[in-house]
Amino acid sequence: MAYTNTSPVSKPFVISAIVLLFIGSIIGSIWIMSLYGIEISLEILSTTPFHRILQLDGFLTLLILGIGYMIVPRFRNELLPKPKLAYFSYGLVVASISLTFFEHMEIFPSFLSDVLRLGGIGIFSGIVFFLVQIKPKLLRKSDYFIVMSIFIFITVNVLEIIFNQFEYNFDPLSQIQLWLLFPILMIFGVQYKFLPSFIGFMRPKNVTGNITIILACFSCILGILASLNLNEFLPIVFSFVFLSTSISFAISLYIFGGFDNSEIKKLFHGEKKARFQYLSILTKISFSFLFLAIVVGILYRIYPDTFAYYDLTIHYTSIGFIGFTIMLFLPMMLPPIINKSIQFLKFNKFPIFLVIAALSIRTVGDFLYLSSNSIKPAGFEYIFGLSGWLIVIALFVFVIMIHRSMNTFSSDIQTI
Numbered sequence: 161m162a163y164t165n166t167s168p169v170s171k172p173f174v175i176s177a178i179v180l181l182f183i184g185s186i187i188g189s190i191w192i193m194s195l196y197g198i199e200i201s202l203e204i205l206s207t208t209p210f211h212r213i214l215q216l217d218g219f220l221t222l223l224i225l226g227i228g229y230m231i232v233p234r235f236r237n238e239l240l241p242k243p244k245l246a247y248f249s250y251g252l253v254v255a256s257i258s259l260t261f262f263e264h265m266e267i268f269p270s271f272l273s274d275v276l277r278l279g280g281i282g283i284f285s286g287i288v289f290f291l292v293q294i295k296p297k298l299l300r301k302s303d304y305f306i307v308m309s310i311f312i313f314i315t316v317n318v319l320e321i322i323f324n325q326f327e328y329n330f331d332p333l334s335q336i337q338l339w340l341l342f343p344i345l346m347i348f349g350v351q352y353k354f355l356p357s358f359i360g361f362m363r364p365k366n367v368t369g370n371i372t373i374i375l376a377c378f379s380c381i382l383g384i385l386a387s388l389n390l391n392e393f394l395p396i397v398f399s400f401v402f403l404s405t406s407i408s409f410a411i412s413l414y415i416f417g418g419f420d421n422s423e424i425k426k427l428f429h430g431e432k433k434a435r436f437q438y439l440s441i442l443t444k445i446s447f448s449f450l451f452l453a454i455v456v457g458i459l460y461r462i463y464p465d466t467f468a469y470y471d472l473t474i475h476y477t478s479i480g481f482i483g484f485t486i487m488l489f490l491p492m493m494l495p496p497i498i499n500k501s502i503q504f505l506k507f508n509k510f511p512i513f514l515v516i517a518a519l520s521i522r523t524v525g526d527f528l529y530l531s532s533n534s535i536k537p538a539g540f541e542y543i544f545g546l547s548g549w550l551i552v553i554a555l556f557v558f559v560i561m562i563h564r565s566m567n568t569f570s571s572d573i574q575t576i
């Protein structure tokens with residue numbers, strides 16, 4: 161897409177999201193060590209409830225709001241309306257996260273942070289709903305994924321506020337999977353629009369695209385019902401429909417092939433070739449993790465004593481799919497936000513390798529330490545407990561790599 165305008169509003173969102181991701185991941189790394197049996201002091205362990213808050217309400221919420229404010233207007237070549245309101249929504253979300261800490265000390269009532277967060281989300285949703293009424297020139301279907309994503313975002317938060325007052329027992333895994341549907345559908349919306357043009361100038365498959373949208377609608381409805389813990393089969397039905405949605409999406413975007421781009425590839429040299437290779441490797445890896453996460457979630461329903469399946473469903477999705485997709489798109493989304501271009505030629509595969517190594521070690525570690533019949537081999541917990549820290553190192557390496565690849569803006573580099 162042509163470079164039209166910069167999006168300074170997104171900057172505080174993206175920077176805060178990355179800072180919270182670091183803190184949340186450090187807390188998660190300590191938590192996994194303690195689950196594997198390494199002794200950690202009680203003061204440090206008392207931070208573990210903040211892991212979920214920092215990763216979901218902090219990192220993912222702020223990142224998606226920031227990127228949404230940049231990308232939805234750019235889809236239709238418009239400027240962001242009411243940037244001051246967008247800044248206000250940032251203030252509300254940050255205030256809500258800060259309040260959560262005081263709520264844990266019981267200084268403030270627990271619903272106050274929920275209400276502030278909902279205010280921020282409401283502003284974001286209002287601005288996006290206003291913008292999607294403007295018809296884009298191409299690929300209107302991507303808007304359907306974005307609207308569904310926001311619908312899920314609002315629903316999860318409203319349900320949480322209402323039902324928490326009655327101490328209602330959600331199905332824990334389905335509730336997290338439903339929450340993660342928000343970033344996943346947002347990612348689908350962005351990828352539907354941009355991925356084909358970045359990896360071979362193709363349009364998505366029309367019929368499969370339509371089928372994906374219908375399946376995604378069913379996934380949203382079933383996900384909400386499954387999270388409400390009405391029936392033990394609903395989470396399994398939800399998982400199967402969601403797996404079909406993801407496979408159908410991958411087919412419609414030719415993620416694992418299905419079209420001959422050999423002629424187009426010959427035209428790619430230098431920077432374009434590096435970007436093409438980076439994108440095609442990361443999309444394949446990220447979608448493989450998404451499929452795996454959903455299958456592992458189904459296995460957890462069959463073997464609920466194996467906590468490993470629970471942990472891996474969440475983290476194959478959050479680190480394997482969402483994390484790799486962010487690594488894929490961030491270099492293309494940052495230029496309009498920071499007004500600098502990023503050169504893919506200067507990238508290396510070290511962060512990708514580190515994350516895959518971390519998730520592989522975690523998979524083995526989880527089965528050795530986190531299931532009913534686990535053998536818990538003494539002495540090895542320190543090796544498996546390293547998995548979280550490898551992710552933290554990967555984050556550092558990725559941030560340094562992006563920093564080293566920055567140039568002053570050059571208009572011939574393609575961005576989102």
Ligand code: HEM
Pocket residue numbers: 185186187188189190191192193195211212215216219220332336470471472474475478479547548549551552
């Ligand atoms: C360094 C990377 C990470 C480590 C070491 C880590 C570790 C953990 C551990 C030990 C748990 C408790 C066991 C469990 O419920 O599975 C957990 C739960 C969780 N993690 Fe992570 N995590 C990491 C990254 C992330 C990311 C990036 C996200 C989301 C963006 C995330 C979201 C969650 C959620 C939603 C839970 C469930 C909490 C609950 O049950 O209330 N984690 N994590």
